[in-house]
Amino acid sequence: MIPAKAYAAQDAQTDLAPWSFERREVGPHDVQFDILFCGVCHSDLHQIKNDWFPGIFPMVPGHEIVGRVIKVGDHVKNFKVGDLAGTGCMVDSCQECENCKQDLEQYCLNGGSTQTYNSYERDGKTPTYGGYSNTIVVREEFVLHISEKLDLAATAPLLCAGITTYSPLRHWKVGKGHKLAVLGLGGLGHMAVKFGVAFGAEVTVLSTSPKKEADAKKLGAHHFVVTSDPEQIKAATGTFDFILDTVSAEHDFNMYLSLLRTNGTMICVGVPSEPAKVAAFSLLGGRKSLAGSGIGGIAETQEMLDFCAEHNIVSDIEIIDMKDITKSYERMLKGDVRYRFVIDMATL
Incomplete structure (x- = not known):
């Protein structure tokens, strides 16, 4: 076994704290890489607090993981020692279903994919531990190539925040004219x-906070709508082909559905703790669709990383020390981050 160190939650009531554990030995099809940076996702906080379902404790969060390969199994073909590597939200699946x-793989039909943390390996009994740690061992098929062109720390959030938004935009073919x-x-x-913006769509940001307009425009958005302003909502009603809903707090789905054109689609990628309340008439009036999307498969995630390398797209980040993770969660809940915390794992 491989000694590892991490920050873990021992239960849903306690803060993250240092914890030592063991990773499995590198098998013939495994890649081991030392973790250099790990993004902080809102779902990390949801899971250590049992917001969605009872967790598996001790829990080591983190599924936006990048680092450098230090060992490969005898049968590994696509990675070598010294390569940059990444792992996102899943580390395994059955590999056999439709x-x-x-x-x-994110929609694996045989028990679902194996999540990077707060999950069990395919044996159904060995817990998985995530990226708030110094090293990780993952089967080759679930390890991703990271370009040397990109800022490594700012690349980490692409493994969740990036693919979670890239995948639905690609699936619904959002682009020029939309x-x-x-x-x-x-x-x-x-x-x-x-x-x-990179795909050629006309992009509007919908936000309750007028203070975010300058940031939205700086990121490339063409328009900005303050959703707490009834006049702006009235002007935007029936104008959008697609709404990508990234919000994890409770919100009025019916109001946002009213902003869609006929045949428009609202795609949910945020996960509020409480179920949405959607009136049938919000969908019937205009043949509108309410859809969802979960991350992306491994091939699509690699496609996204390659696209980002070609177009120099990374996340806007703030790098933090591991010891400041609880404080960072508090700031994240207040929206006080532009736009993703990333842990420098050298501070572990």
Whole structure:
């Protein structure tokens, strides 16, 4: 076994604190890489607090992981020692079901994909531990190549915030000639703006905060709508082809659905703790669709990383020390981050 150190939550009531544990030995198909940076996702906080479902403790969060390879298994073909590497929200799947064979491992039909943390390995009993740690061992098929061209720390959030917004925009073929609204300007939202603009869409940011307009325009958004202003909402009603909803707090789905054109689609990628309340008439009046999307498959995530390297797209980040993670969660809840915290794992 490989000794590892991390920050972990021992239960849903306690803050993260230093913790030592063991990773599995590197098998013939595994890649081990030392973690250099790990992004801080809102879902990390949701999971250590049992907001969505009972967690597996001790819990080491973190699924926006980048680092450098230090060991590979005998049968590994695509990685070598010294390569930059990354791992996102999943570390395994059955690899055999219809979805897995179509590069949709995130929708694995045999028990779901194995999540990077707060999950069990395919044996159903060994917990997975995430990126708030110094090293990780992952099967080759779930390790991603990271370009040397990109700022490594700012690349880390692409492994979740990036692919979570890239995938639905690609799936619904959002691009030139489309009016795209991005609901919420946080870790996910700011990436949605960057990708929407890069794909050629006319992008509007929807936000309750007028203070975010300058940032939205700086990121490339063409328009900004303050959703707490009834007059601005009235003017925007029935104007968007797509709304990408990145908000994880409770919000009025019906009001936002009213902003869609006929045949428009609202795509949910944020996960509020409480179920949405959607009136049937909000969908019937205009043949509108309410859809969802979860991260992306491994092939699409690599495609996204390659696209980012070609177009120099990374996240806007603030680098933090590991010891400041609890304080960073508090700031994240207040929206006091532009736009993603990233932990420098050298401070572990």
